[in-house]
Amino acid sequence: MEEDNKYENLESIYTNIDNYNNLPRVQERSCLDTEVQKRGCEAASEGRQACSGKPAAVCLGLLCVLLLAVIIGLWIKHDAGRDQLQSSYDNMTKERDQLQSSYDNMTKERDQLLDINNNLTLERDQLQSSYDDLTMERDAFQQKLELLTGERNQLQRDYDNMTKERDQLQSSYDNMTKERDQLQSSYDNMTKERDQLLDINNNLTLERDQLQSSYDNLTMERDAIQQKLEMCFKGWRKFGSSYYYFSNGRKNWAESRQYCREMGADLLIINSREEQEFIKEVNIDAWIGLSDAQTEGIWKWVDGSPLTTVYWSTGEPNGAHKDEDCAVNEVVSLSTWNDIPCSSEAGWICEL
Incomplete structure (x- = not known):
């Protein structure tokens, strides 16, 4: 203007x-x-x-x-x-x-x-x-972008985690592949062994059947022998799986052992506390199969096994007299063993 x-x-x-x-x-x-x-x-x-x-x-x-x-x-x-x-x-x-x-x-x-x-x-x-x-569309897209950004970040984190898991799974897969190969090899070997064992099992089945038949026959024979033994072992007492003979007379240690051996047994060998309590109940002084006659101070059972469980009386063995090389079970208490000369006379206990 x-x-x-x-x-x-x-x-x-x-x-x-x-x-x-x-x-x-x-x-x-x-x-x-x-x-x-x-x-x-x-x-x-x-x-x-x-x-x-x-x-x-x-x-x-x-x-x-x-x-x-x-x-x-x-x-x-x-x-x-x-x-x-x-x-x-x-x-x-x-x-x-x-x-x-x-x-x-x-x-x-x-x-x-x-x-x-x-x-x-x-x-x-x-x-x-x-x-x-x-502007309105931009604001809407901005909101969508923020949502998508959050989703993208979440997906990125999920992707990173899944990548780590994938790597772990890949490592596990590789290890399992090696293990599978090893197992496959073992399986093949075991298949061969199984076939061999099946053959063996078949053979063993035949042998088992034969042994079962033999076992049945032996069982019948055992029962018959058991009846005969019961007839023969009158005066013997059974404890656990063993038979025990408690003498009425008195002999020295060598004679007592000889008597037991003539009966197919030997002097008593004590292997447990229960067995020691069992013979204590008989209430006799008797030789047991324990001696240090071969090496002084080293006590052994008659089967050659070393002494592990002991029930010596207090102060025993002491070798108070000459040649106290044999053990006797005295009726006093649970711990009743004593060393005396083998030439002394006492009762005896045989074990079969």
């Missing part, structure tokens, strides 16, 4: 200048001549009033000459100023025309810019609407 007001003011100035320049030059000169004449008449009237006669005429002539010189000077000055104004007017006319042309061009440009501005305003409104829609 300021630009339009500026152009309107310039146009008004140029219009006034045109109206001034369009006045006829004759009118300008007639006005100038009239003014000069008016001034000359006024001067002449004044001269007539001031002087009369010839001196007055001379003065009047001088005044006229002077006045004419002044008028000529003013005229020359006026022409010079007019030429300058005319030159300025021409220059300003050109500038006005240029400005008018610029104004017209700028008016067209303004109109074009107004049209462009209107179009841009519509486009701006459309773009603003699109921008608002896109």
